[in-house]
Amino acid sequence: MWLLLLKFLAAHFLGDFVFQTKKMVQNKHKPVYFASHIAIHAALMCLFLANDNMWWAIILVTVFHALFDWIKLKLASKIKAPILFIADQMVHLATIIVVLMIFSTLEISFDFINKPQIWLVLVAVILVTQVTAILIRILLSPYQQYKKVQEHSVQITGEKVLFNAGKYIGILERLFIFGFVVANFWEGIGFLLAAKSIFRFGDLNNAKERHLTEYVLIGSFLSFGCAIAVGLIFNYVLHHLI
Known part of the structure; x- marks a missing residue:
C-alpha cells in the first residue's frame, strides 16, 4: 500500500514542480493554464496508477487539487507567499493520504507520539532554535550599544540588509x-565555521569596526557552543537514558 502512496506523491511532485512551468504559475488565473495544470496532474496519476484500479481515488485527488488551487488563487493577495505555499502543499499531501485511507488499506498510526525519542528531538530543536536565541540575546545585552552603532551606520550609508536575516541565519x-554533532560529523562544523568566516567576517573586516567584529565573534561562538552542547546532551540521553 505504501507503493500507491509513493506513486501518488511522484505524480504530485512532478505535476507541481517539474511540469508546471513559470509561465503556467504566473498565468494560473487564466482558465487555459489552470486547466492544463490540473490535466497534467490527472494524466500523471492515470499513467502511474493505470494497473492499480484506483480510478475513484484519482478522480477525488484531481477534484480536490483543483479546488485547493482555486482557493490558493483567491488567497494569494491576502496571505504571504511562503505561508500560502507551505499550507497548499500540506493540504495536497493530506488529501492524498486521506483518499488512500478511504480507498485502500493504508493506515496511519499515531503511536509514535508515545515514543520518548520523538519528544527528545522536539525538545532539542526548541532548545537549539528559540531558547538558545534568547539566551544569546541576554548574554550579549551588555554589548547592545555596538549593535546600535552598526544599525546607525547602515541607515547613514543606505546599505541594504535583509529583514531578520541574522536571526534566521543563527537558527539555521x-x-x-x-545535526552534525548528532551524526558525529564534526568536520561539518569546521566547514560551516570556515564558510561563515569567509562571508561574514570579510564584510566586518572591510567595515574597519573592530568592536563590531568582536560582538559578532562572541555571538557566533556562543551560538556554536550552545548548539554543540545541545547535540552532546541529546546523544547522551538518546544512547544512555532512553
Whole structure:
C-alpha cells in the first residue's frame, strides 16, 4: 500500500514542480493554464496508477487539487507567499493520504507520539532554535550599544540588509551544527565555521569596526557552543537514558 502512496506523491511532485512551468504559475488565473495544470496532474496519476484500479481515488485527488488551487488563487493577495505555499502543499499531501485511507488499506498510526525519542528531538530543536536565541540575546545585552552603532551606520550609508536575516541565519546555523554533532560529523562544523568566516567576517573586516567584529565573534561562538552542547546532551540521553 505504501507503493500507491509513493506513486501518488511522484505524480504530485512532478505535476507541481517539474511540469508546471513559470509561465503556467504566473498565468494560473487564466482558465487555459489552470486547466492544463490540473490535466497534467490527472494524466500523471492515470499513467502511474493505470494497473492499480484506483480510478475513484484519482478522480477525488484531481477534484480536490483543483479546488485547493482555486482557493490558493483567491488567497494569494491576502496571505504571504511562503505561508500560502507551505499550507497548499500540506493540504495536497493530506488529501492524498486521506483518499488512500478511504480507498485502500493504508493506515496511519499515531503511536509514535508515545515514543520518548520523538519528544527528545522536539525538545532539542526548541532548545537549539528559540531558547538558545534568547539566551544569546541576554548574554550579549551588555554589548547592545555596538549593535546600535552598526544599525546607525547602515541607515547613514543606505546599505541594504535583509529583514531578520541574522536571526534566521543563527537558527539555521545551530540546526546544522546540532545535526552534525548528532551524526558525529564534526568536520561539518569546521566547514560551516570556515564558510561563515569567509562571508561574514570579510564584510566586518572591510567595515574597519573592530568592536563590531568582536560582538559578532562572541555571538557566533556562543551560538556554536550552545548548539554543540545541545547535540552532546541529546546523544547522551538518546544512547544512555532512553
